[in-house]
Amino acid sequence: MTKAIPDIRIQAEDFDISAEISQLSEGRGDIGAVVTFSGLCRDESGTLAALELEHYPGMAEAEIKHFAEQAIERWDLCGLIAIHRYGKIKPGENIVLVIAASSHRQAAFDGANFLMDFLKTHAPFWKKEHLNDGSAGEWVAAKDADEDALSKWDNRES
């Protein structure tokens, strides 16, 4: 069987999840499970006006593609899409989308979860906060918990 080719996009525009799923599954009879993850901008209890996302063009696509190919290989996915937005994003808006399609449900869950964990810690994106009170926001600090989350993909048979 031909390996699926990951579809990676870094863009300012929003995405439509239903349209992306259709694009992935249309006309295919081998897909039994589709898992999507969308990450949204939270308002941090009303204090946040927006997040500004900076990225490293070129490297961002390459890094996500690298881990997307690992996910396809490890869980034998039928298809994998990752879309990461950059620029100013307001609370309630989408930041990131991962879609994993597989014949079986656990593979689709694991593939999407794995890619998100690596995207959080390995994709060259940085978030700066813009606050509602007009004060200068901080750069969001990396969380140890995100780094720790990677360990669940070590030495584990899928």
Next chain:
Amino acid sequence: MTKAIPDIRIQAEDFDISAEISQLSEGRGDIGAVVTFSGLCRDESGTLAALELEHYPGMAEAEIKHFAEQAIERWDLCGLIAIHRYGKIKPGENIVLVIAASSHRQAAFDGANFLMDFLKTHAPFWKKEHLNDGSAGEWVAAKDADEDALSKWDNRES
């Protein structure tokens, strides 16, 4: 905080994932992660014409609601939707949708995954195959693997 109320629907009609996500997250600033699972009818290498889904009205809703409430409690979900179709479903068409929304990504993944595992084994639905060659199809047999999948939710801190 008020507990989220699960939105459970058993219906013949298809669903629109983007519309369902909007319904769940519109106007909310506390949702940081939305995970959707959709289960599709496979064509079983071209042999399958359709699946026919029978269910136990009343009990189907009640059972899914029961496990949906457990998921909301255990992972402190902001929202949870489950839609299960019945009737004749062709290859490539949707069978089931679960959407879990949370402040944090692993909770959304786990909540959706948990509900799907219980739905597979505890919700009163049965699938009958209709084959392309016109021969009488079989009732799909329950899989031990689906029963085994439940064990990953035992004795585990989330």
Next chain:
Amino acid sequence: MKLIYFSWIRERIGTGEEEVSLPENVDTIASLFEWLKSRGEEFEAALEYPDVVRVALDQEHVDDRQTSLTGVKEIALFPPMTGG
């Protein structure tokens, strides 16, 4: 008392539901199975492998075959579920 059947159990019995009056000594799931089997070969075929038959009393799963039927209004018999 309403009895409801699903999937291949429904097909083997030949009906989806029926109203019955249980004899007085039929007061547990186990005795219900015995009584049903006595009602004809379609029931014998449906309950050929009683261990795989799942039971819901008033729409709640019940595993223990010695569970009492007292006060129950609706009993459903069906094979292992295959939803999702």
Next chain:
Amino acid sequence: MKLIYFSWIRERIGTGEEEVSLPENVDTIASLFEWLKSRGEEFEAALEYPDVVRVALDQEHVDDRQTSLTGVKEIALFPPMTGG
């Protein structure tokens, strides 16, 4: 040689990218850090906590600070990533 900076490292240095000619003895990431710090207090501020600074050589993550810069065309410095 192109140097690229992101996030608060870019802000502290005051520019997103620059073309530089490295002195001959600046041939590893460690020596690059020392050389940059000698270029002024904005660089000293950016590299105040060198352990948290991540490095990519030609768009590939590199952990080892003794890695050679020979043949490298583009070096990026940035804080831990916070995507997703």
